[in-house]
Amino acid sequence: MRRLDFQRKTRIIVVDDNYDHASGIRELINLENEYEVIANAGNANVAISLIKKYQPDIVLMDMNMPDVDGITAISKISELNLETKIIVLTAYDDPDLIFRAMKLGAKGYILKTMASHQLIHALDEVSQGKIYLPNVLCSRFFEYFQNFEKNQQNAGYEDENNLLNDLTNREEEVLSLLTQGVTYKGVAQKLFISETTVKTHVNNIFQKLQVNDRTQAVLYAINKGFLNRQKAKIA
Amino acid sequence: MRRLDFQRKTRIIVVDDNYDHASGIRELINLENEYEVIANAGNANVAISLIKKYQPDIVLMDMNMPDVDGITAISKISELNLETKIIVLTAYDDPDLIFRAMKLGAKGYILKTMASHQLIHALDEVSQGKIYLPNVLCSRFFEYFQNFEKNQQNAGYEDENNLLNDLTNREEEVLSLLTQGVTYKGVAQKLFISETTVKTHVNNIFQKLQVNDRTQAVLYAINKGFLNRQKAKIA
DNA sequence: TTTTTTCTAAATCTTTAGATTTAGATATAT
DNA sequence: ATATATCTAAATCTAAAGATTTAGAAAAAA
Numbered sequence: 001m002r003r004l005d006f007q008r009k010t011r012i013i014v015v016d017d018n019y020d021h022a023s024g025i026r027e028l029i030n031l032e033n034e035y036e037v038i039a040n041a042g043n044a045n046v047a048i049s050l051i052k053k054y055q056p057d058i059v060l061m062d063m064n065m066p067d068v069d070g071i072t073a074i075s076k077i078s079e080l081n082l083e084t085k086i087i088v089l090t091a092y093d094d095p096d097l098i099f100r101a102m103k104l105g106a107k108g109y110i111l112k113t114m115a116s117h118q119l120i121h122a123l124d125e126v127s128q129g130k131i132y133l134p135n136v137l138c139s140r141f142f143e144y145f146q147n148f149e150k151n152q153q154n155a156g157y158e159d160e161n162n163l164l165n166d167l168t169n170r171e172e173e174v175l176s177l178l179t180q181g182v183t184y185k186g187v188a189q190k191l192f193i194s195e196t197t198v199k200t201h202v203n204n205i206f207q208k209l210q211v212n213d214r215t216q217a218v219l220y221a222i223n224k225g226f227l228n229r230q231k232a233k234i235a
Numbered sequence: 236m237r238r239l240d241f242q243r244k245t246r247i248i249v250v251d252d253n254y255d256h257a258s259g260i261r262e263l264i265n266l267e268n269e270y271e272v273i274a275n276a277g278n279a280n281v282a283i284s285l286i287k288k289y290q291p292d293i294v295l296m297d298m299n300m301p302d303v304d305g306i307t308a309i310s311k312i313s314e315l316n317l318e319t320k321i322i323v324l325t326a327y328d329d330p331d332l333i334f335r336a337m338k339l340g341a342k343g344y345i346l347k348t349m350a351s352h353q354l355i356h357a358l359d360e361v362s363q364g365k366i367y368l369p370n371v372l373c374s375r376f377f378e379y380f381q382n383f384e385k386n387q388q389n390a391g392y393e394d395e396n397n398l399l400n401d402l403t404n405r406e407e408e409v410l411s412l413l414t415q416g417v418t419y420k421g422v423a424q425k426l427f428i429s430e431t432t433v434k435t436h437v438n439n440i441f442q443k444l445q446v447n448d449r450t451q452a453v454l455y456a457i458n459k460g461f462l463n464r465q466k467a468k469i470a
Numbered sequence: 471t472t473t474t475t476t477c478t479a480a481a482t483c484t485t486t487a488g489a490t491t492t493a494g495a496t497a498t499a500t
Numbered sequence: 501a502t503a504t505a506t507c508t509a510a511a512t513c514t515a516a517a518g519a520t521t522t523a524g525a526a527a528a529a530a
Contacts, residue, residue, distance in 0.1 A: 168507085170508095193507085201507085203488070405477060438518070
């Protein structure tokens with residue numbers, strides 16, 4: 001399934017602060033006649049300017065770099081909105097790293113411990129527009145992904161520091177309306193209570209959430225996953 | 236790599252509205268001596284009550300069902316917080332479906348068109364706690380995932396209906412402070428302008444966003460991805 | 471050059487919002 | 501039986517928010 005277009009080789013930039021390692025990769029790749037390493041960067045900032053200048057097809061990015069970390073580098077590169085595809089090279093199968101890299105649009109992820117033909121295989125897949133993620137790393141990704149989603153949904157639920165837990169049922173109802181931008185009068189009408197009662201509730205809410213006004217209360221609620229809670233209760 | 240624990244078979248519930256298809260799967264699985272289909276559900280509601288009652292190890296869930304759709308069913312099952320693992324069976328490789336199913340915690344995803352030994356393989360992997368997603372579907376997932384993330388980051392950027400686009404620079408600065416719960420006086424101090432000027436800006440913001448007060452303005456801003464915008468500008 | 475936009479500001483006024491205190495009615499728990 | 505928590509409500513007050521009009525200065529666009 002190698003590309004048969006010999007008119008132009010797939011151009012690669014290698015980003016690695018270890019010069020020996022980078023050279024090894026360069027030689028390995030240059031053995032293949034459809035790929036060529038056109039440049040080599042020792043740190044993220046050099047990498048970014050080189051990528052801007054040469055707009056390579058693929059960037060092979062090492063993740064253990066000084067100064068700017070790999071994730072930040074990937075983020076900056078993807079902000080350039082180029083056609084350049086990023087393949088991450090790393091020593092560890094840290095699920096958080098895999099997750100964040102893929103989130104930022106990395107097209108491949110390989111461990112340094114993997115056999116060298118894996119690297120070429122990754123280049124083949126990615127240059128064809130596919131995503132290359134070995135099964136082991138794919139599993140890691142999904143474990144993390146599913147945990148992440150679960151935590152998103154339950155954000156702040158069993159959190160000891162979540163002041164929302166101190167609210168009474170009625171106060172939650174009132175806060176819910178506040179997060180919809182309803183006024184005192186509006187709340188009073190919707191809950192069939194007097195406006196002064198609403199004020200009492202709102203004041204209690206402010207004290208419990210340790211805020212001074214409704215905007216801050218709403219912001220606190222949103223940050224602590226109050227909206228998710230409400231959804232859960234409705235459903 | 237099959238499990239060697241013959242003391243208890245892995246218990247499976249099949250959810251499929253097509254009886255013939257369900258029977259086929261049942262027979263196929265019962266050929267394997269480490270698995271047994273303990274029940275069969277023709278729709279989602281029956282499935283959920285059966286799952287509550289029997290707490291199976293694995294649920295094989297067909298996605299083309301009447302009434303309650305498969306995604307809703309998965310959502311409800313995962314809310315039960317059981318150890319039950321869900322494998323999705325479907326005819327189409329719709330990336331949105333794959334994405335949502337995996338997001339909700341499905342442990343496997345197979346196409347009906349795939350060979351039957353794939354199903355058994357999926358059962359093996361999932362019963363061992365792994366995630367089973369064939370390469371083709373994995374690619375689909377990541378394409379969708381990365382697009383999704385990109386859209387999340389640019390939420391509302393080039394949206395014609397996004398009233399935030401009508402704001403001037405100064406108004407954006409003011410709104411940014413409002414989304415932090417700052418008062419008129421506070422905004423005036425931070426921007427080195429008079430309080431009345433702040434009021435003018437805020438009133439203009441309200442008109443442009445078609446809202447009546449700061450809470451609604453803040454909510455509008457958050458929903459339309461204003462916070463992401465600000466982050467992008469700072470960075 | 472003239473027009474338009476943006477940022478600035480003040481004055482005036484009405485309406486909410488928020489703080490604080492007090493208190494009756496219910497229900498729950500000790 | 502007596503605290504304790506919750507929901508209700510009113511009165512009173514101050515501070516903040518919001519609406520509306522008018523207008524000068526500077527910059528950018530026509």
